Amino acid sequence: MQTRPVADPDFQKMLSGFSLTTAKIHYRMPDHPSFLQTFLWQFTDIAPDYPRLMRFLDHWRREVEAAIHSVEVMHRGLIAPHEIRMVTDLGKLH
Template identity: 45%
Template sequence: MAASETELMLKGYGLTTAEMLYRMPDYRSVLNSFVWQDYDLAPDYPRLFKFIEFWQGEIEGPLHSVRFTHRKMIAPGEWRNVVGEFRYH
């Protein structure tokens, strides 16, 4: 059973987005872009590297480059102490 996004974030996962530039199999001088997104664990990124290994083994278009970013969605909230209250009417 797959865990929900909230459960994954509570376990330390964050949203990882990767843009992969790859060469077209028939036209090696043409680069194409593919965007991949999943919840992954920093700094090892096991899901991202598993996908890259799958790509290299199963997809004909060789990878040119991979750029990725990682964002933890659950962080301490901003808290502000309110010391006064104004009433109008």
């Protein structure tokens, strides 16, 4: 009996639209409102709606005492065409 190779689940997610996302959340704690702190989180999500990030931010607003000042979102598709250069000459090494 021959088994079929199964694609990696993370690769299947990439094919369905997930891509690498980095969220940089600036926040202030209630006991030190003059300090702006940073939380950096990297995960896979679907741009441009970012449902996973939105769930996380909703959870933060409900459950965490720190007030969000701003959120920066960086996004990069993991599957993209790459530059290919053909080699036209091969040298000889003695």
